[in-house]
Amino acid sequence: MIAPRPAEGPALRLGGLRKAFGSAVVLDDVSLDVAQGSITGLIGPNGAGKTTLFNLVAGVVRPDAGSIELNGAPLRGTAAARAARGISRTFQEIRLFPTLTALENVMVACQDNRGQRLGTAVFRWARTAADQRATQGRAEALLDMVGLADLADRLPTELSYGQQKRVGIARALATGTGLLLLDEPAAGLDPDAVRDLAALIRRLSREVGTILLIEHNLELVREICDVAVFLDAGRVVVAGDPAAVLDDPRVWRAFMGL
Secondary structure (H helix, E strand, O other): OOOOOOOOOOOEEEEEEEEEEOOEEEEEEEEEEEOOOOEEEEEOOOOOOHHHHHHHHHOOOOOOEEEEEEOOEEOOOOHHHHHHOOEEEOOOOOOOOOOOOHHHHHHHHHHHOOOOOHHHHHHOOOOOHHHHHHHHHHHHHHHHHOOOHHHOOOOHHHOOHHHHHHHHHHHHHHHOOOEEEEEOOOOOOOHHHHHHHHHHHHHHHHHOOEEEEEOOOHHHHHHHOOEEEEEEOOEEEEEEOHHHHHOOHHHHHHHHOO
16 A cells, blocks of 8 residues: 655656636746655745645646656646546545545545545445455555544544544545645644644655645644745745745745735
């Protein structure tokens, strides 16, 4: 279940990406290398273009210009095609099915990864007993990976917000384990839950592979990321060691509105 890592070259390479919606240029000439097995934090004020960059990598929208490579090969096609290449993603909204248990929520994602439409998969479980056992086994392994093996039979309403986010991560991993895109994973979490999340992300980096995350909790970025990338007005302003990036006056001016 652990994704193989190529020996050389970046996991993800963005070259000259540009994206506009009408007259509004959201990303302008964004180039970035994400190293194999690294945790890279994407930071910036609201409207900087972070989510659009995620959408381009995930295949939700197409760039107007530029290139995206995964493990040295061009990354094209739909979101489903990107998932087949090992890209998985969480969202700011957790989007769990409220009437399904944590295990069933992950099982649905496992089934969807085999080519079923997600909505259909909710109502049509695996076609054979063997498929059912395999799906359940994989979902149980993913819940164990995020530390929720003992809560597999709980409904989302019986889980804390932080635990619900972990189910969301497990569901994402069901669709791919080559590149994990985490969209504001610490949003809404209390300090204890953020500490637990930091430990989980470090472990996932070791066990799964490369992680690119959008995050407004700058101390979390400082603590867990190998590289921080500051995006503002659709451009990469500075990238490098998180401590140096977070101490850059341009970063503070942007976040403090100065």
